[in-house]
Amino acid sequence: xxxxxxxxxxxxxxxxxxxxxFQILFFFVLTFKPPPNEGQIKLRMPPPQPVIGVGxxxxxxxxxxxxxxxxxxxxxxxxxxxRDGGIENIFVGVPPEMHPVPAINQLDDELSKYFxxxxxxxxQVIINAxxxxxxxxxxxVVEICTNQRFSNGEKLGKLSFxxxxxxxxx
Amino acid sequence: xxxxxxxxxxATPNLTPILDMVFQLITFFVLxxxxxxxxxxxxxxxxxxxxxxPVLSNPTRLxxxxxxxxKGKMSLNIGGNPYPENAIKPFLQVESTGALKAAxxxxxxxxxxxxxLPDLMVIRADSKCPFGHIYYVINACQEVGFRNFVLKTxxxxxxxxxx
Numbered sequence: 114x115x116x117x118x119x120x121x122x123x124x125x126x127x128x129x130x131x132x133x134x135f136q137i138l139f140f141f142v143l144t145f146k147p148p149p150n151e152g153q154i155k156l157r158m159p160p161p162q163p164v165i166g167v168g169x170x171x172x173x174x175x176x177x178x179x180x181x182x183x184x185x186x187x188x189x190x191x192x193x194x195x196r197d198g199g200i201e202n203i204f205v206g207v208p209p210e211m212h213p214v215p216a217i218n219q220l221d222d223e224l225s226k227y228f229x230x231x232x233x234x235x236x237q238v239i240i241n242a243x244x245x246x247x248x249x250x251x252x253x254v255v256e257i258c259t260n261q262r263f264s265n266g267e268k269l270g271k272l273s274f275x276x277x278x279x280x281x282x283x
Numbered sequence: 284x285x286x287x288x289x290x291x292x293x294a295t296p297n298l299t300p301i302l303d304m305v306f307q308l309i310t311f312f313v314l315x316x317x318x319x320x321x322x323x324x325x326x327x328x329x330x331x332x333x334x335x336x337p338v339l340s341n342p343t344r345l346x347x348x349x350x351x352x353x354k355g356k357m358s359l360n361i362g363g364n365p366y367p368e369n370a371i372k373p374f375l376q377v378e379s380t381g382a383l384k385a386a387x388x389x390x391x392x393x394x395x396x397x398x399x400l401p402d403l404m405v406i407r408a409d410s411k412c413p414f415g416h417i418y419y420v421i422n423a424c425q426e427v428g429f430r431n432f433v434l435k436t437x438x439x440x441x442x443x444x445x446x
Contacts (some may be wrong), residue, residue, distance in 0.1 A: 127298040134305040141312030151406075152335030154434045160425045198413070212319035237285040244415025248408045253434065256332045276418040 154252075156257055161239050161273040162186050184238035189227055192221075192277070195243035195253055200250050220256050228261045228269075241275045322367075323407065324349035324360045330410040332436035344385075344402045345433070346378060348424075350417055351409035357416040372423050379427035393428035400428055407435040 163186070192211065193203040204211040205223050214223050225233075238258060242251055261269045293435050322444045327349060349360035359367065366374060382402045383390060392398040404424045 127302055131298050131305065132301050134302060134309060137284075138305055138309050141309060141316065145312060145315075148317050148320055149325060149331065150322065150438055152332060152436045152438050154332065154335050154436060155403075156432050156434065157423070157430055158421060158425065158432045159430050160422075195414075198411075218421070240412045242418075244413055244418065246414045247410065248412045248414060248417055249410035251414050252330040252410075252434070253333055255434065256334055260334060269344070274414075274418055274421055279415070281284055 123125070154255065155270070156255075156259070157271040158273055159237070159271070161275055162188075162237060189222075189235045189238045190241060191239070191254065192241040193243065193246060193251065194277070198245055198247040200246070200254075202239035203254070209237065216251060217257075220254065221260070224261050226256065227264060233282070237271065237273055238269060239273045239275055241277050242278050244276045287369065304369065319347070322347040322349075322362045324351070324363075324398055327351055327407055327409045328411070329437040331405065331439060333439040335436040335438070343431075344382065345405050346402065347405045347407060348420055349407045350412055350414045350420055352416060357419065359420065368419070372426070375423050375427045375429070377431065390428060393430070399430050401431070402429060403431050403433050404429050405433045406433060410437075 147154065150246055171206075173226065176274055188207065190204075190206060190208050192202075193200055194202040196205075203214040203217060203220060205214055205220070205227070206212045206257070212223070214220050240251070240254060242254075258272060264270070307339075323443050347362065351358045351360075357368050359368065359371055361371075361374065379390075379400070383393070386400060388398055388400070393400055404421075406417065406420065424432070
């Protein structure tokens, strides 16, 4: 009697399960979005601190007289002025001494001079830009900045942004 | 009845292989599904930067901020939802409070720079967006203690497409 029972064929109806599986498959096919091919520039961007030029602070000077005072830091400043959204002028330097850069192609060479000379002395690098400047133009400047290397071979990974007063304002 | 008249031959197809194949496909889609794509505004034309690195998987929490210009006004999209300009600061304040709590820090810790929030702010800005809009967003993030940013770019090959 037991043998007869085991010989009976039991057929599962897979059609309903297949229907359900196809439903799920269609859902995934319709909602599938391949991730876009994107790159990224990773930066530490602390808020800018008050500026002091390299060499302006004498050795042994007490900068912590008042604990509430914010200590000015040695800063390399890159100012990018805009006209109609594009780059009009670029100035590089340690305030108040700012030097014009004739074209963005020469910005890399200009920055290299600062980084090879006293790159390690800069505690922050600030990019001042006009608010009308379009992002793609500013990213060209950011790219050149992030390709700079300190004397120890480390890439510049810390930047701060400042928006200059709008030129359209009276 | 017709089957029986023909001699009782049943013509049930064997569905097991097709079911196997469908399950394979479902498994594939489940594995490659990317919920982060829902946070991306794919209408943006990102600036083309040749030296940008490809995206690496990052274990830290990240917040994707899509910024573009809409007829002179800032258009901000976070997590697939549009946000008006005046809503970004309260939103970031809430995010910052959650991040500080998760990291076991206080706002004073990040304010004096002794500690940093590990969270990444991902800025996806349109290439034609004025810097003023993006600066507003970056500044709002900095005010509540976020310091680590990722600027999204398009690869160099995308330049031809944008033109």
